[in-house]
Amino acid sequence: MYRKKYLFKSERLGYRNWTENDLAEFAKINSDKEVMEHFPKPLTKKETFEFIERLKTHYKTNGYNYFATEILETGELIGFIGLAHQDYISDFTPATDIGWRLKKSAWGNGYATEGAKKCLEYAFTELKLNHIISFFTEKNIKSEKVMLKIGMTKAGVFNHPKLKDYPDYEKCICYKITKRDWLLINK
Template sequence: MQYLFQSQRLGFRNWKAEDLKELFSLCSDSEVMEFFPKTLTEYETKSFIIRMQREYEAFGFCYFAVDKLENQELIGFIGISNKDFKADFTPCIDIGWRLKKSMWNHGYATEGAKACLDYAFDKLNLTHIYAIAPAINAKSEGVMKKIGMSKVGNFVHPELAKDKRLSKCVLYEIKAN
């Protein structure tokens, strides 16, 4: 398998049409999607893959498909993506992750996010990356801290404003050295 870059245990690549079944399984899992308004349909998952392919073609980055190197198993995504919803810090580049439940608590999100930051700063020459999560998502906030990000504050996400459980979000940032 050709990877754009690797960490110790993970390979990062652009998306393929064949990834749809695995990604749909992940995005239709209610536990994985606990901090999102809803699970995704197969059509929404396919649209996500197409959007990520286009973002990679345009910018050289996206929320990358992530495989375990030992067996090339697709475990989810970790990467960076453009965000342009209305907020005082947008447009911006956001780092994010979503992994299969069976891959939780093995350090993959932290390892992968660190590799993506290295790629963003060293290869793409980006200078500033944000991370956003609902305030109730302590696990994602923990990853943000582990990868060296600093909390900027809280905000009400305009796309989640009507969802009392998810609307209050944390905002973290990290800058290139």
């Protein structure tokens, strides 16, 4: 098994903060058109660098972020699964959301669901948060399936203010889960 210091682990995955060593691999993930299908565009290497810097700052400010996620057995970076504070204007914010972005070779292995479940546990037990949201563009059915698998329920539909310049992506569906509901599911 590959050994590295993680903030926490699930059965097959390790979750950590980002480093400069992640740029090349994460840039490949973010430049993949299929991975970025439900986003306005793939990201350049420079945009990926800026994203990593924002994630590191977010961690310093909030104690969590969209964590760099690796396969424990190999140490392979497969993308991110984690949490981010959202303060754009909507009926569902401010709130902490849970999200994921994985490379294609990691798809179909249950990693997003495994990781999201572990991040919910971390959010409710370690961070002491009271509820978590998640959202997706209306065509991203795969993300919706993960949200349902982790016990989230539909909270509503909204036009994402950060996507107003991208009409094909602006309409989003929000899901949520409270700590109480999570505890009931995970007795």
